[in-house]
Amino acid sequence: MSEVPEFSLLCATAAGAGLACRGAFHPEASDDVPPLRDGVPTATLVLFGFVRGEQWPAFTRSNEFADRQPGPLDRWSRRLIDALGAPLGARGLYPSDGPPWLPFQRWATKAEAVHVSPLGLLVHPDWGLWHSYRGALALRERWQLPAVDRRPSPCDECAAQPCLSTCPVDAVQPQRFNHRSCALHVGSDDGSDCLHAGCRARRSCPVGQRHRYGDHQAEFHMRAFLRGAEDGERR
Ligand code: B12
Ligand code: SF4
Ligand code: SF4
Known part of the structure; x- marks a missing residue:
């Protein structure tokens, strides 16, 4: 860590604010940054984001979570990442900016490794x-980065790929997702399992089972997804 001091410091500051560092790279023109x-x-x-339920409590303690205005998680992410970037003269970039995304x-x-x-x-x-992913900071300088x-x-x-066989309405096909x-389903009475505990296909994946989101977080994201289908907010 000592050989990449600026990056380590930024990640430590982000972690203190409630965001995980999700890696970094030096963009080429073909990366469309x-x-x-x-x-x-x-x-x-x-890049910054959430891993498992780790950052969720920081968000639930925020004003954005409590103020009942639209897009609380996007607004919270923007506030935190813009604040991290300000002293660095960096530009904040956000997954919800778009379309084009x-x-x-x-x-x-x-x-x-994703x-x-x-x-x-x-x-x-x-x-x-x-x-x-909650956002990213575009930096002017070429920072030294960890491998x-x-x-x-x-x-x-x-081999079993349970994620492809557990959706009750077959919305999930290889590389194709029928969001309608x-x-x-999620908005219907039959879909209460997906709504309250999170996507059943996602839950069926054996990898990282112990890192599954808690029900409160899972339901928050599912409701945001449902609202997104209605009003364009994308999660
Ligand atoms: C539009 C959008 C949606 C739309 C349409 C998704 C779709 N299936 O087409 C809707 C509203 C339906 C949706 C739903 C969900 N989304 Co969404 N969505 C986005 C958004 C805003 C843009 C995606 C996009 O079109 N990018 C443009 C392309 C060109 O980007 P790209 O990086 O170059 O391309 C990558 C993809 O094409 C991907 N890819 C390759 N093959 C396939 C096949 C499929 C089916 C998909 C979806 C992607 C994919 O590989 C490329 C990278 O190598 C992203 C945020 C973002 N800005 O990326 C979130 C994002 C992809 N969504 C995310 C999530 C979590 C969800 C949901 C689970 C909602 C929820 N409850 O939290 C669901 C389930 C989606 C699913 N099973 O695919 C996360 C994914 C995190 C992760 N682990 O990858 C993202 C990154 C948002 C975030 N803040 O982290 N989403
Ligand atoms: S949320 Fe439920 S209905 Fe939607 S893809 Fe996941 S398992 Fe299927
Ligand atoms: S590891 Fe998880 S996401 Fe990958 S094919 Fe298996 S169930 Fe699906």
Whole structure:
């Protein structure tokens, strides 16, 4: 850690505020990372997010969680990440900015050991499917970074692929997600298991089972997904 002091310090500050560092990389033109506000190309991109239920309590203690205004998690993420970036002259980038959407999943695969699963969600060797992205900081300087974790996808070893056979309405097909069927089910009386405990297909993945979100967090995300289907807020 001592050989990458700026990165380690930023990650420690982020952790104190309630966000996990989700890796970093030096973008190339083909990565489609936007430039800084003054047009200077981004030299380093640092990603932030949630892993397992670890950051959830920090969010639930926030004003955004309590104020009953739309998009609490996006507003909280923006406040925290903009504050982390301000002293660095960095630009905050957010997964909810769009459409067109910024390719956060593609960036994530460059920053740490995450891989596209058959569900379309990224799978991590430790956290499984229980993680997400809250934003990124585009930095002007080329920071020294730790080596990227290049462990292979756990899906390579998963012959049974339960994630593809457990959705009660077959909304999940390899590399195709029928969000309308899903939302119809989750919003119906029959869908209360998915609504209250989280997506059954996601829960069936054997990787990172002990890192599953608690019911409160799972339901918050499912309700945000349902609202997104209605009003465009995307989680
Ligand atoms: C639009 C959107 C949706 C839409 C449409 C999703 C779809 N299936 O098409 C809706 C509202 C339906 C949706 C639903 C959900 N979403 Co969504 N969504 C997004 C959003 C805003 C943009 C995605 C996009 O189109 N990107 C543009 C492309 C070009 O980006 P890209 O990185 O270059 O491309 C990657 C993908 O194409 C991926 N990929 C490859 N093959 C496939 C196949 C499928 C089926 C999918 C989905 C992806 C995929 O691989 C590429 C990287 O190598 C992202 C945030 C973001 N900005 O990325 C979140 C995001 C993908 N969603 C996320 C989540 C968690 C969900 C839900 C589980 C909601 C919930 N309850 O929390 C569901 C389930 C989705 C599912 N099973 O796929 C997370 C995923 C985290 C992770 N572990 O990967 C993201 C990253 C948001 C976040 N804040 O972390 N989502
Ligand atoms: S159930 Fe298997 S194939 Fe599906 S995401 Fe988990 S490890 Fe990958
Ligand atoms: S939330 Fe339920 S209905 Fe939607 S994809 Fe997951 S298992 Fe299927």
